[in-house]
Amino acid sequence: MNEFTAADRVAAYVGGGLVLLGVFGIGLLEIIAGSPHPVTGEGQIVHEALIPLDIRSYIIILGLLVWTGYAVYKVVATTPATERAGRV
């Protein structure tokens, strides 16, 4: 069975968790507890955000930075020895 390494887990759960929190989790919270979301004739959603939109952006950015750090780590940490051992 092929499983995540420790670095994989950080990228998958912390990075993906932050992206999903910003996109999905806060979105769900806005629907449940936020103000009404009237949609204009042009399809635009006009409402007061419960969680400030810039905070939401920073949460997603942080998740993307974790993914980026993981991608760079995978390249940097790969050596002939780690590759033979399948450790990266």
Add this chain to the structure above:
Amino acid sequence: MVTNVETRLLGRNVSFSVSEPWLAYWLVIMRFAVGWWMLHAGLDKFLAWPFDAGWFVGGAAAGTSLAPLVTLFSEGAGLAFVNVMVPLGQTLIGLGLVLGALTRLAAFFGAMLMAFFYFINGETGGWAHGVVTGELLGLLIFAMIATLGAGRVLGIDAVLARMDLFDEHPKLRWLIG
């Protein structure tokens, strides 16, 4: 031809079957779709040269979450660099994905470019159509391609992978699909 995937996710055993030909098929469809998206965007800018990104990096980006980084490139040499690198980057990312050449490297930079477009376009538009936009979906497809590597499916990376260079330097293998 079906492969049985058995692994662990979130502490639970996960087991499912994947059709190998359909997996290869969807990887290459995604690669062509986002590849042409970027290649078209890059070539369009070259065909309508000169390209000026000043309105984006200097105007639209101001006041967004990425402003501290992006507005550094809003004038002088920084802007000149962006004016060349956006169309050149889009063209190379597109070529890399369409041809399946240095696929992971191309997808990584595609995701990076999408992150800039996603936050700056989204924030300046007040996320009026929600936070899941075409740019976020593009970013996630690039990330998926970079993770899975799809260049060896009808791509040049299948040839590159057999070169001694990539055997001798395992780090470089992360750049191809």
